[in-house]
Amino acid sequence: MIRVEGIEVSYGEIPVLKGVSIEVNEGEVVAVIGSNGAGKSTLLKSIAGLLKPKKGRIFYQGIQVGKLPAHKVVRSGMVYIPAERELFPQMTVQENLELGAYTSGIAKAKRETLKFVFALFPRLAERKRQLAGTMSGGEQQMLAIGRGLMSRPKVLLLDEPSTGLAPILVAEMYRQLHRLKEEGSTILLAEQQIPAALSLAHRAYVLENGLIRLQGRANDLLEEPEVKRAYLGVA
Amino acid sequence: MLLIDGVIYGLQLSLLALGFTLIFGLGGVLNLAHGQLAVIGGISAAVLIGQGVTPPLASLLGILVAGVFGLLVERSLLLPTYRYKGEARVLFGLLLTLGLALVIDGYVKYRFPFEALALRVPIPAITVFSITIRTSGIIAALVASLALLSLLLFLRGTTLGKAIRCIIQNEVGAELCGIDLTKIRIIIFVLGALMAGLVGITFGLFASLRPHMGFELTIFAFVVTIVGGVRSINGTIAAGILLGVVHAFSSFYIGAYLTFIIFLATAALTIVVRPSGLLGYWT
Numbered sequence: 001m002i003r004v005e006g007i008e009v010s011y012g013e014i015p016v017l018k019g020v021s022i023e024v025n026e027g028e029v030v031a032v033i034g035s036n037g038a039g040k041s042t043l044l045k046s047i048a049g050l051l052k053p054k055k056g057r058i059f060y061q062g063i064q065v066g067k068l069p070a071h072k073v074v075r076s077g078m079v080y081i082p083a084e085r086e087l088f089p090q091m092t093v094q095e096n097l098e099l100g101a102y103t104s105g106i107a108k109a110k111r112e113t114l115k116f117v118f119a120l121f122p123r124l125a126e127r128k129r130q131l132a133g134t135m136s137g138g139e140q141q142m143l144a145i146g147r148g149l150m151s152r153p154k155v156l157l158l159d160e161p162s163t164g165l166a167p168i169l170v171a172e173m174y175r176q177l178h179r180l181k182e183e184g185s186t187i188l189l190a191e192q193q194i195p196a197a198l199s200l201a202h203r204a205y206v207l208e209n210g211l212i213r214l215q216g217r218a219n220d221l222l223e224e225p226e227v228k229r230a231y232l233g234v235a
Numbered sequence: 236m237l238l239i240d241g242v243i244y245g246l247q248l249s250l251l252a253l254g255f256t257l258i259f260g261l262g263g264v265l266n267l268a269h270g271q272l273a274v275i276g277g278i279s280a281a282v283l284i285g286q287g288v289t290p291p292l293a294s295l296l297g298i299l300v301a302g303v304f305g306l307l308v309e310r311s312l313l314l315p316t317y318r319y320k321g322e323a324r325v326l327f328g329l330l331l332t333l334g335l336a337l338v339i340d341g342y343v344k345y346r347f348p349f350e351a352l353a354l355r356v357p358i359p360a361i362t363v364f365s366i367t368i369r370t371s372g373i374i375a376a377l378v379a380s381l382a383l384l385s386l387l388l389f390l391r392g393t394t395l396g397k398a399i400r401c402i403i404q405n406e407v408g409a410e411l412c413g414i415d416l417t418k419i420r421i422i423i424f425v426l427g428a429l430m431a432g433l434v435g436i437t438f439g440l441f442a443s444l445r446p447h448m449g450f451e452l453t454i455f456a457f458v459v460t461i462v463g464g465v466r467s468i469n470g471t472i473a474a475g476i477l478l479g480v481v482h483a484f485s486s487f488y489i490g491a492y493l494t495f496i497i498f499l500a501t502a503a504l505t506i507v508v509r510p511s512g513l514l515g516y517w518t
Binding site for chain 1: 394397398400401404405407408409410411412413414415416
């Protein structure tokens, strides 16, 4: 569904991705794991159209999307959910969600998606009149994911959903992500919480200094000595 | 009496400043030619009336001229500014719009030096509770209130209006919702220009709008924006009315020449006391 071919991305003069290729198939959950600064976010932002690769190509459903602006990528069915959340702080939860459905014109479909999001995160339903800026970090993360889901995306690009969350909230968040997976959602996930990410994903890539270091089935990577040593703190 | 005059004047300032603050909030451009857009609207109407067009039609056309002019400016002059971000864009936009303001000012003053828009209505004044109010002033206030109200309803109640507010709050977030920033920037600039054009017309109702007034109006819009809180919609409206009243009282008791200084002092005081404006950062 997504095919990234050897993309190179830099911030100014500093290269961040030095030729990265990955692939995500329909209905698959794929994790990109790695430490801070490895280039995970950069990879997702490039696919989402927020950053333009200097080299390489990005295909989505066979069409090259590497040069599309971000808002057109959303219309094509890929939604990026940033670690920074990028919510609208002075709008209510409900308004934030409604704006997530900006690209879909049918009111009835919007209501149904809203119901689905509220079922997934009952917390958001309880707080729908609260201003987004006054919510806790965990609630904001739920809202960010909920807003992303509102456009009924075919692919979710999920950037570090665990950022800044207490461990108990991370577990809660991942329970909902497992539900999305069971419903057949296609998800590309960037994550530093390696065990949580690998237990969710079908496959994973290990990104290190802007290059893919390892790749394979998530379960196999969990057993990989290199992954254990570098990321799980096991000798 | 003074209070009513102040409120009438203030509503125009609110309308002018609201366009100014929306354009800044969305495009990151402080439009220093904003007052000149009002002059374009008003003087166009005056010229048309001079050609024998009826005042209502001329007013409508004047507003349209300002809007079309705004569209042309946004699509040509401002395009390069959007390539920059943050402070660079603000500074570049300042330079370009300052240049534009000077060009408009120079042209209008050279071409139509004696033109002035002064719209007179048949019934000069009415008396309510022993207070005499000029009818034209009431019309100006009604028109401005109606424009402000519909703008508020548009921003709060419609999807497009909400999209505009959400861009002001978070540009990246808006893009990730699939909102086309370029398109909405155009809409807002044209809307701002139309409102400025409208102010040019309503100004002619209770005062007379002259070719040299562009900078004065720009500065008023700027000061109202600061006092109301940059990017704050409710604050801008409140600040416009407040400063309109300040303007009326200080012109009457102190003199017009000092009004400008009092205006700037009010702005400076607001920055010290309430850095985020009268009502804070509420969009």
